[in-house]
Amino acid sequence: MDKNESARKKGIFERIGTRVDDSIYNILNGLSSVIFGITGLFIPTSDVLNNIKNSESFIGSLALIFSSYWIYLILLGILLLIVGSVGNSREISNLKGKIKKLSNDNNILKKAETNLKEKIDEAEQELVETKTTIRKLNLDSIEIWLKVYSKQLELTNSDRVSLYYEDNKNLHILSRYSINPRLKEIHKQKFPLDKGVISDAWQNGVCYKVIPVSYSDSPSQYIKHCEAIFGYDEDEIKSLTMKSQLYFAKAITDADDHIGIIIFESYNPNLFDDGKKDEVKSFLESSSSLLTNLIKASKKFDQEMMNKTPSNATMGDEEELLKLAKKEAKNG
Numbered sequence: 001m002d003k004n005e006s007a008r009k010k011g012i013f014e015r016i017g018t019r020v021d022d023s024i025y026n027i028l029n030g031l032s033s034v035i036f037g038i039t040g041l042f043i044p045t046s047d048v049l050n051n052i053k054n055s056e057s058f059i060g061s062l063a064l065i066f067s068s069y070w071i072y073l074i075l076l077g078i079l080l081l082i083v084g085s086v087g088n089s090r091e092i093s094n095l096k097g098k099i100k101k102l103s104n105d106n107n108i109l110k111k112a113e114t115n116l117k118e119k120i121d122e123a124e125q126e127l128v129e130t131k132t133t134i135r136k137l138n139l140d141s142i143e144i145w146l147k148v149y150s151k152q153l154e155l156t157n158s159d160r161v162s163l164y165y166e167d168n169k170n171l172h173i174l175s176r177y178s179i180n181p182r183l184k185e186i187h188k189q190k191f192p193l194d195k196g197v198i199s200d201a202w203q204n205g206v207c208y209k210v211i212p213v214s215y216s217d218s219p220s221q222y223i224k225h226c227e228a229i230f231g232y233d234e235d236e237i238k239s240l241t242m243k244s245q246l247y248f249a250k251a252i253t254d255a256d257d258h259i260g261i262i263i264f265e266s267y268n269p270n271l272f273d274d275g276k277k278d279e280v281k282s283f284l285e286s287s288s289s290l291l292t293n294l295i296k297a298s299k300k301f302d303q304e305m306m307n308k309t310p311s312n313a314t315m316g317d318e319e320e321l322l323k324l325a326k327k328e329a330k331n332g
Contacts (some may be wrong), residue, residue, distance in 0.1 A: 025087030135301040158267040196230040203248035215243035245269040260295040260305035
């Protein structure tokens with residue numbers, strides 16, 4: 001308690017000392033004014049002037065002036081005024097110097113802030129470009145996998161394969177491959193989960209459907225079968241770029257949760273005859289880990305592009321995915 005009290009008193013005296021130091025020249029000017037005021041009131045001016053006037057010499061006049069103690073008060077007042085004025089002048093000069101320095105420092109800080117903002121903008125732009133590159137690399141790895149596996153299955157220009165991921169109760173297409181450029185085109189990006197092969201595969205894990213008649217042979221019969229099997233209306237069926245006869249879809253799972261779907265389509269209803277369907281199913285199950293990683297990465301990139309949030313993915317991660325895709329396709 002004594003130490004605290006002592007420290008408190010010390011702090012008080014330090015503050016008082018600081019304030020006195022800061023205003024000492026103003027105090028001196030004030031004292032000089034007081035002295036001049038007192039001497040002006042109390043000096044017997046008429047007597048002094050008469051004595052000086054009656055003095056016979058200049059030296060005598062000086063002797064009379066300095067024989068009065070009032071002159072010393074006046075001299076003290078003059079001295080205090082000079083010291084106070086010089087001190088205030090120096091203080092003002094110092095303050096101007098400090099203001100100039102602060103102004104320069106402020107300009108430097110503003111320039112540094114501008115440079116920092118420019119660097120942040122550049123870093124953000126580089127981040128966007130890097131994320132775009134990473135996303136493209138991930139999509140390229142998906143397309144490579146689809147392309148290699150399509151060749152392994154000997155798919156023709158009458159076939160195609162597409163990979164989708166689920167988000168907010170819709171399927172979004174990630175990639176599509178076909179030897180036929182027209183069938184490879186992507187027109188619709190989002191598909192509902194409550195219709196068609198997608199709905200069946202999403203609910204049951206696997207969907208295999210064959211339409212007994214081709215659209216080119218009998219459009220009306222094809223539309224009738226698709227309406228009954230998939231729940232699409234006539235306009236939706238007619239708008240399909242590829243009016244396939246064979247559909248084979250399998251859900252991609254992550255810890256028993258469906259996260260995407262891969263769909264094979266063909267104009268050839270016999271594409272997966274002779275046990276080939278089971279081979280494809282087994283291969284997709286063995287590739288589940290790779291497909292899961294590719295789908296999860298793509299979903300994350302797409303969400304980040306929409307939300308403009310920072311990504312935790314690295315280029316190294318996606319290069320590893322690409323290596324895995326090539327290796328998996330080669331081994332398959």
